[in-house]
Amino acid sequence: MDELPGIVVTGVSGRMGRMLMACVNASPDARLVGAIEHEGHDWIGRDVGEAMGGAPLGVTVETDPLEAFARARAVIDFTAPAATVEFAATAAQARIVHVIGTTGLSEEDIQKIDAAARHAVVVRAGNMSLGVNLLLQLVKQVAAALDDSYDIEIVEAHHRHKVDAPSGTALMLGEAAAEGRGVNLSAMSDRGRDGITHARERGRIGFSAIRGGDIVGRHDVMFAGDGEQITISHNASDRSLFARGALKAALWGLDRMPGHYDMIDVLGLK
Numbered sequence: 001m002d003e004l005p006g007i008v009v010t011g012v013s014g015r016m017g018r019m020l021m022a023c024v025n026a027s028p029d030a031r032l033v034g035a036i037e038h039e040g041h042d043w044i045g046r047d048v049g050e051a052m053g054g055a056p057l058g059v060t061v062e063t064d065p066l067e068a069f070a071r072a073r074a075v076i077d078f079t080a081p082a083a084t085v086e087f088a089a090t091a092a093q094a095r096i097v098h099v100i101g102t103t104g105l106s107e108e109d110i111q112k113i114d115a116a117a118r119h120a121v122v123v124r125a126g127n128m129s130l131g132v133n134l135l136l137q138l139v140k141q142v143a144a145a146l147d148d149s150y151d152i153e154i155v156e157a158h159h160r161h162k163v164d165a166p167s168g169t170a171l172m173l174g175e176a177a178a179e180g181r182g183v184n185l186s187a188m189s190d191r192g193r194d195g196i197t198h199a200r201e202r203g204r205i206g207f208s209a210i211r212g213g214d215i216v217g218r219h220d221v222m223f224a225g226d227g228e229q230i231t232i233s234h235n236a237s238d239r240s241l242f243a244r245g246a247l248k249a250a251l252w253g254l255d256r257m258p259g260h261y262d263m264i265d266v267l268g269l270k
């Protein structure tokens, strides 16, 4: 029997890193072959299972991605933009699948990831859940059906530790709404209202962010018209949802040609 595909997880001590470790470790379809943290992290040199407070997994936390990627077929990466851009170049060099969950990437970061995707498979999505990716299609459809007398407002809520806003998911929902309406999101978005904001401009797509407690991730897209509001919502109640989606993406990517893919591709929702 062929050996199961080896997976490396980056940022293993993070909220998503821990979920990913558990998910890969429990999977009958993959095996964990590497665990990465940054230089100076106190988990370096320790068995990752023990560092997480459990049984040893036989994988030592290390800092050098190239060494780890050389033993793997895919890397799952939910870290931070600067780290993800570097991991993309290294994954391309090693010709392995790079699954990117990191949000808050700039246009310049995405261009660098596009360059890496010429040499290897990249699957990148601001949200790895089936539900949110279905929502993208629904939002596009509703936005296409309604005219701009319906104001589009996207409200997202996340835990107190989240560092970027609007969330990657909110931005994807905004893109879907803009596409359905046939407008450019960067020209039409309305972010961060405060003080005398003046009346709402027709056609704008508004964003609001709530941060608090341990909220895993909630997204509402409201189409507010005269006399009615239509709201399409998604609530994530367990982060392992994103880890399962990311592992699915990694396994899906093993048989693909180099390119920059998303979860719509993985889930076959196009």
Ligand SMILES: NC(=O)C1=CN([C@@H]2O[C@H](COP(=O)(O)OP(=O)(O)OC[C@H]3O[C@@H](n4cnc5c(N)ncnc54)[C@H](OP(=O)(O)O)[C@@H]3O)[C@@H](O)[C@H]2O)C=CC1
Pocket: 010, 011, 012, 013, 014, 015, 016, 017, 036, 037, 038, 039, 041, 078, 079, 080, 083, 100, 101, 102, 103, 104, 125, 126, 127, 128, 129, 168, 242
């Ligand atoms: N696409 C999706 O479905 C989802 C995406 N996310 C996104 O994933 C990202 C991570 O979220 P979360 O887990 O909550 O954040 P955390 O801050 O809990 O985890 C990030 C981890 O990455 C580590 N890290 C930072 N830089 C490096 C580096 N150069 N090399 C290795 N490790 C590094 C951090 O270490 P240290 O803490 O020491 O800096 C930390 O352990 C965010 O961008 C978030 O928005 C989250 C959930 C779902």
Ligand SMILES: O=C(O)C1=N[C@H](C(=O)O)C[C@H](O)C1
Pocket: 103, 126, 127, 158, 162, 166, 167, 168, 169, 170, 216, 217, 218
């Ligand atoms: O940081 C998080 O936690 C999450 N981030 C993603 C985002 O920015 O949309 C996905 C999910 O909502 C959780």
